[in-house]
Amino acid sequence: MTSAAPDWGTTTLPWCSFSVDDGPRRVGVGVGRSVLDAGAALPWLADEVADGTLDALLAHGPDRRDQVRRAVADLVGTQTDDLPLVPADDVTLYLPWTVRDYVDFYASEHHAAAVGRLFRPGTDPLPAAWKHLPIGYHGRAGSVVVSGTDVRRPGGQRREPDGAVTFGPSTRLDLEAEVGFVVGGPATRGPLTLAEAEDRLFGVVLVNDWSARDLQAWEYVPLGPFLGKSFATSVSAWVVPMDALRHARTAPPPRDVPLLPYLDDTSAPAGALDLALEVRIGDEVVSRPPYRAMYWTPAQMLAHSCVNGAAVRPGDLFASGTVSGPARGEGGALIELTANGAEPIVLGDGSTRAFLHDGDEVTVSATAPGPAGRRVPLGEVRGRVVAGS
Known part of the structure; x- marks a missing residue:
């Protein structure tokens, strides 16, 4: 597969x-x-x-x-x-383990700001809470599939430009290049300190959190993503242990909003990861997102997810949200790379993509700094879009 x-x-x-x-x-x-x-x-x-x-x-x-x-x-x-x-x-x-719970975060400031500017021009692109806590949504564990599994184009409701509400296959199917974290350790309930959350990080997988942007735009107010996300989330078949990423440890970007004590990582300055992602449609590279630009660290995301006393179980999966950088060509989703479809990218064969076509195969791969100056591969997550019924 x-x-x-x-x-x-x-x-x-x-x-x-x-x-x-x-x-x-x-x-x-x-x-x-x-x-x-x-x-x-x-x-x-x-x-x-x-x-x-x-x-x-x-x-x-x-x-x-x-x-x-x-x-x-x-x-x-x-x-x-x-x-x-x-x-x-x-x-x-x-799929190497049984996914117990799945949470997807929104940890890239560059991605969140880019999407905010597209949808809320002239206002602050970031939600008011964004720099105070890692924003996320609780996904559907049963939708997680291993790399190589075909992804069927989802159908659902959407609102057309003329205001009509219609039903049909998504016309704005997107990719989201992400990094996922597999949780280990005995089942417990939160809260966890940042150090305890760090100890719970078993390993890393690569994630493509496929998104139907037209379904999502119609349904997401006020409770967030639902059917626009729950049809498929692809993960790589290899779980890279956190210990293999010691040389990839780095400091998060500067933060300009003080953090509450349970998220304050100033005493753990190397909680972030320096990973280099690459996104391909077919054989063509369309983006190279840098994970080191992520605002929130994995430990912060896990600590926040259970600060209310929520359960933490072995096999839980949480993902970073779309990985994006500040430069052109570093967006981790087509909604950024094409300005919400207004500026389609041109592939080498002359065809264009505002969003994904049936038959498109998307591959997200990544590497990290390793010992002796070499790069450590993280494998890949791959999926091909097939027509919906």
């Missing part, structure tokens, strides 16, 4: 769920251009991964998580023969 893995090397060690031919699902680790069968390589781990998912591993705290990662790293680093490795081109990849 997904394309082959990149060359992961021997230090990133991302997690996946895979099968070979028609065999059972297994938990794997990316090593070079192969997949290591984790249960076969580490027999003491076999029971925890017997169902072929990361669910049991996610339920443990950071100590167990680090123990397992060190064991895999030691095995890969000291043994080159007789490892249970399968060529990545020979495997089928699946």
